[in-house]
Amino acid sequence: MDLDDLTPESLLSQGLQALRDLLGPTWQVTLQPPSQEARSARGLDALVQVQSEGDSVFTQLLIDLKKNITPRMVAEQLLPKVDLVRQVNHYTNPMVIAPWIAPRVQLMLREHGIGYIDLTGNVYLRVERPAIVLYTEGDTRAPRSAPARTSKATLAGPKVGRLVRLLADVAPPYRAGELADAAGLSLPYVSRLLDTLEDQLLIRREGRVITDVDWPQMLRARAEQLNLLRHNPYVGMVAPNGIPQVFNALHNLLTNEPSQIVVTGSYAARMVAPLAVGGQLMLYVPAGPHTPDEIGDDLGLLRVDKGADVLLLRAHDKVVFERTVYEGGVHRVALSQVVLDCLSGPGRMPAEGEAVLDYMETTTDSWRAPQLPS
Template sequence: MAHQDSPDTIEAAGPKPERPIDIYRRAAVCLEACLPLGWTMSSDRPRSPEAPQRLVVTSPEGESVSFAIVASRGVLSGDVARIAAELSDSDRGFVCAHYLSDPVRRQLDQHGISYADATGNLTLVASRPAVWVRNRGADADPWRGPGRPSGVLTGEPSDRVVRALADHSGEMTVPELIKLSGASTGATYRVVEVLMEREFIRRIPRGGITEVRWEQMLRAWAADRKMCATRRFAAPDGLEIVRNQLAERIDITYALSGVGATDYADSDVLELYADDPDDFAGALGLRPVDRGGDVVVAIPWSPVVFDRMDRARSLRSVAPSHVYADLLSGPFRDQEAAEHMRARLTADEAHWRRPIH
């Protein structure tokens, strides 16, 4: 078995590679420098800016092993299981990124996936021909300065940017996104970088956002964001009276969500957002309860729940994108209704995503 374990760190230099082809080339340089004597590597010729599809490593005896190349700007811990699932049972993966953190590298090792980043972190393993190559690179992302994004979609800027991207279609510039979302300039650029690293959006270098993978983005946002506190209330006169009151009054600020904001099924519980649950309950004559209840009121972390509201059965509801996220995770979650909502949103994007131009 050929074995190469280099203690030397290949220092990152120059600008961070952005295009898939550049990410692969930097990773390939690291791998070629660490291969045992007599071993060679090759790949198919890609069409720039895409990376090659396959890497072939050949032993001195002429025996070869092939790897499927996965080039990504950034890989997070939550992405590893997806990458492993997308590889066929008989295939081997070779993940390339500008930087792979220690937790991500450990997960890739556990899944038997080879990898290399532009700082020199590298593992390549195969059983036939038997080869094991390993190298130590940087312990921290050299391109991430103080205050740069953590990779997690939490906080009001993330709420605003994710919702604005999901709710609109068409190519948009970051200044346009800043205006649509209402987030600050710095925060918007930071969230955009996280979304690019997680490959939920595509952006021309220093240019506009050309593609939004809204379903994957909303799933990640639903999983990352904080859980809202909720209050429960009973409706002494029944839910129909409450619905009628909400349909008639414009002085009460609320946004319906959950199953009741969809056409999936009738709900015997009214689920909604309100900034002040006690004021909301007082205006409608609701009685607080510890368990059960007819009305569940969530206190929103950010006012984005009231942006671009929709109508559901004469009631104001959060936007369809927000309904989907709430059904995936949080106090209003319902997996079957979420799948129904996903199918509906996918089937008719033009109905709920507003053209940017």
């Protein structure tokens, strides 16, 4: 999907064709001349009449075409227009058509009764008369060629994790320069990242001061860009004497010779929010080429190609070792890192990540620092 070649006319045409395909041949979807509602709500691009054959009842869809739409655009641009339209005509239904609409934006649109269509198959429309209920799911991630070319940073890449972790682990207020110093990142890069987070309504600022962070949604948004086992190359091991013996060996190893070996994944989640039993023990280790085998020997593990019950993950970035917690005789990653790893992990791990998020929301004062480290 090449946005450079996607004109508003083409976007509208493809969106309406998707609507016709879903409704079927007994429905008519017809472009109408601009109405008073469209003239009143500048920026809404087309008026479409939807009617079933043989039925005198019809509905009108007021279309807003977007090449890209963010939560901030919904809150600050679209909702005021929609409120104005509904004051003029309660029976006109707003709808957004875009190449791709992110899951969080879809949720915001549904919550405000706004229909949407994107060209990957995400569709929502609910009308009382005539009775229409459409809801389909398409791509949950932006197609590779879909994002418009922009200088803004994205939530992908290892350096983003440093800022996301810091914003989650430390309560505001703070400024971009303070975050850049604490995270070891350049100020221009941090400024671009903060612009992106503000567009997603994940942070709020008063002037240059960040006053609020929606850290649960921010961690979810960051996790959507990750794949735990792909971004952290791992070595599979088997524990011949069982997982409890691995914990004993790990405790002794850390006592005698402290090193960067930290528990993450299901076992880390279970320390604060037990949801299930079993699963693979995942340990972050430094990213040296022979480190997993050396640590495996120290812990009494055997390397295997299949059937591993222990995974030694070469950390993709040093941030996974920051603000670790000593608990149960071992070190585990910080709760924000547990969430990121579980939400981006396989199997039942995303559910475990959500359980940890629930725990974090009820115990914020116990884990979130009141100010940035000096």
